[in-house]
Amino acid sequence: MSDASVLNESLQEPAVRAPLPATLQTTPSAAAVILSRVVLGLLAVIAVVALAIALALWQKVSGMQEQLARQSADALAQSMEARTLARQAQEVVRDAAGRLALTETRVAEVALQRSQLEELMQSLSRSRDENLVVDIESAVRLALQQAQVTGNVQPLLAALKAGELRIARAAQPRLAPLQRAMQRDADRLRTSASADSTEALQKLDELMRSVDDLPPLNAVAVRGAGLNSWQAEPVPADAPWWQRFLLMVRGEARSLLRVGRIERPEAVLLSPDQTFFLRENLKLQLLNARLALLSRQVDTARNELATVSASLNRYFDPASRRVQAAATLVQQLQAQVRTSEPPRIDETLAALATAAAGR
Numbered sequence: 001m002s003d004a005s006v007l008n009e010s011l012q013e014p015a016v017r018a019p020l021p022a023t024l025q026t027t028p029s030a031a032a033v034i035l036s037r038v039v040l041g042l043l044a045v046i047a048v049v050a051l052a053i054a055l056a057l058w059q060k061v062s063g064m065q066e067q068l069a070r071q072s073a074d075a076l077a078q079s080m081e082a083r084t085l086a087r088q089a090q091e092v093v094r095d096a097a098g099r100l101a102l103t104e105t106r107v108a109e110v111a112l113q114r115s116q117l118e119e120l121m122q123s124l125s126r127s128r129d130e131n132l133v134v135d136i137e138s139a140v141r142l143a144l145q146q147a148q149v150t151g152n153v154q155p156l157l158a159a160l161k162a163g164e165l166r167i168a169r170a171a172q173p174r175l176a177p178l179q180r181a182m183q184r185d186a187d188r189l190r191t192s193a194s195a196d197s198t199e200a201l202q203k204l205d206e207l208m209r210s211v212d213d214l215p216p217l218n219a220v221a222v223r224g225a226g227l228n229s230w231q232a233e234p235v236p237a238d239a240p241w242w243q244r245f246l247l248m249v250r251g252e253a254r255s256l257l258r259v260g261r262i263e264r265p266e267a268v269l270l271s272p273d274q275t276f277f278l279r280e281n282l283k284l285q286l287l288n289a290r291l292a293l294l295s296r297q298v299d300t301a302r303n304e305l306a307t308v309s310a311s312l313n314r315y316f317d318p319a320s321r322r323v324q325a326a327a328t329l330v331q332q333l334q335a336q337v338r339t340s341e342p343p344r345i346d347e348t349l350a351a352l353a354t355a356a357a358g359r
Helices: 003-011 028-150 154-170 173-192 196-213 241-255 272-294 298-315 321-336 346-356
Strands: none
Touching: 028 154, 028 173, 028 346, 154 173, 173 346, 196 272, 196 321, 272 298, 298 321
């Protein structure tokens, strides 16, 4: 309980308390003085308590002020540090922005250089492809002309094969149609190529080797049995000696004189020197036919073979087996030699034109 309540209770106590001693009984003025003293004491106590409370509050407020001051100082320090950090951050941002701008400029320069390099590479690639196409076209056309002149398709096949290998090494998808066209033309040339020319040349060589062994029509020799009436009769092996002697004398006597029909006097009247030149002329005609075949001049080869056939029939003995074999070879050659279509590579030439045009 507070002092004021105690005081109030003491003032309000009934008069049942023990009476004051007589010495203490005073006058009403004395009671008022006492009462005032008590009030003053209470007021003093209240003042002391209030002072104590004020001091406590003052101390508390002072502590709060100090705490607020410390917090304010801390906040100020933190704000200054934040300002410093913000300033540094701004500087870093400005530095980063400058570096970013420089990097973007360099990236733009690199991109420009890359685009220029790509254009240069494409230009070089196109130039290389164009040079490759030009080289292949020149080689193929040269081989085609050689094949058309000589009739030998092997150089053309070699040129097509070399072109395919060069395209494969180049590894350019744009030239893939050209490579396929060259492969198809090469396959067609291999399929259409035959051994007729080789066989004809072999037969011509065989004819030239056999010319020296062909008997001319005016040769004095024993003919085959049953072919001429002036042939010597055979002597039987079991005949007596006198009969064999008579037959031999008869044969020699009959060989001294021959009677026959001359249908081609120029063949019979050939001298040995003329016969030699006849054989050499026949060899030259066969050689001309060979050269004509090699140069794909079929008409010339046919004319030469016709002349050779006429010479065989006119100047050489048709009853000889060698002459008959030679005539058979000439007939086979005349039947074998025919006008052949020259080698064509239309797909390759069209693909070359397309590749040269850049499509």
